[in-house]
Amino acid sequence: MPISFDTIRKHPFLSRSFRVILGAVFIFAGVEKIFAPADFAQAIRNYMILPLSVTNLVAIVLPWLELFCGFFLLAGLFIRASALLITILNLVFILALLSVMVRGLDISCGCFGSVTPVDWLKIAENVVLLSMSLHLLFSAP
């Protein structure tokens, strides 16, 4: 059987790889923030996008959202729903990062708890993750 783009696109290996990668990344990202909520909340405030009063709320819920979606992807449960949520999260992160770069804010990303800068590399990483989650959402068998 000739190999077409469709064959590659729909190949279960692609979906499984993306599920594992995304799953691991988001579980790790979530866990890091769950154990340092005050730091994450301050990192959110540094972006100066959200109103101050809701920043703690986001810091409390978002890491668990990352954790659960990552877990479900690894476990193969609610794949499309998790992929949808991760797609939305990635879009939000990319927009937030772009917003910071456009305004020239010199802040730390807050992505994995430790100090990482906000730069094009960070945005590129998120674009790669976004394309994986889009694949899981639309093309996965």
Next chain:
Amino acid sequence: MDTWHRMNIKIKNILTQSVLIIFLAGITGFIFNALSHNGIPVIYSPPGISDGGEIDAEQARTLYLGSNALFIDTRYPEEFTHSHIPGAVNVPQKWSLDQVMDFFESIPKDRLLVIYCSSTECNNSRRLAGFLIQLEYTHVMVFVDGLEVWRAKNYPVEIHDEKAQSTE
């Protein structure tokens, strides 16, 4: 028709599951936060401004005389040059976030800061205060009555007299 109907149901399922996952994350997050040693308050309220961050003229004067508080004037540079509280620095409202951050880079986060403007009609001082609190300054105070009341009480001001060329 049938395919569309089935796809519609699939989409609804995905959306329902997504909402449920969000609820799951929310509930778990709140419970964990409540039980955790590192828990944080659900509604964030910045320190300083909400609990006694606004001060009146007498309090400002006390700080002026008896502390190393840095007085920050948020009016236009022309107004500042004309007269200001002695020792104050000018951080005009028109500055960009970048300029403000550059200016405050050398100022330690626990420095006493008293921000003022012309009068209660001017909101620049509160806005700058809000920004500085986000930058984690812990002792930010807003002297809301402003220079107008300060001068009315005959508290000291530094005036730039254009006519006075120093000949001493």
